[in-house]
Amino acid sequence: DAGVIQSPRHEVTEMGQEVTLRCKPISGHNSLFWYRQTMMRGLELLIYFNNNVPIDDSGMPEDRFSAKMPNASFSTLKIQPSEPRDSAVYFCASSWGQRLPLHFGNGTRLTVT
């Protein structure tokens, strides 16, 4: 089992640029979650999907953030345009069902200058 795979591991970009983060969940898992982690706010849930359908996106900070899950094995989180306050570590997690323990990827560290 390869686990949840995120790419890239690190992303440095300038303010105003578009950023796309990618996630491959564990095969067979049907729920996928995007989190953001900062020192100030801890681990925040942004959005989660069940069977590729967005269930709750109330944690998405604003319209600059969007997430898609075109199929069961791939999801993206896009920020356009990016701002310095978006700098954080973004985690993807997957699970079988919406109430079972989560399996996290190793995150993407985003720095917006």
Add this chain to the structure above:
Amino acid sequence: TQLLEQSPQFLSIQEGENLTVYCNSSSVFSSLQWYRQEPGEGPVLLVTVVTGGEVKKLKRLTFQFGDARKDSSLHITAAQPGDTGLYLCDNNFNKFYFGSGTKLNVKP
């Protein structure tokens, strides 16, 4: 919203010492997960507790779920540097909220 409070926020101890960290809620948990996050990695599940009063042991780690299912504790015996990390609890209810975590540093 079911708020989770974890304490202490930071803990720095010497190798060999014992410690306890806590996770509390104003509401009843349906179940509760404890995770450990090491630097540069994602959180990894340690244990799930479901039944009020439940005690689970994982080597030197002892997890307890309160009788009323509103609080939980994690006790580490004879801490080792490998225990260093961020300990998070998650209520696994509805929106998968995590507590802010306890950052543990075990010095050799």
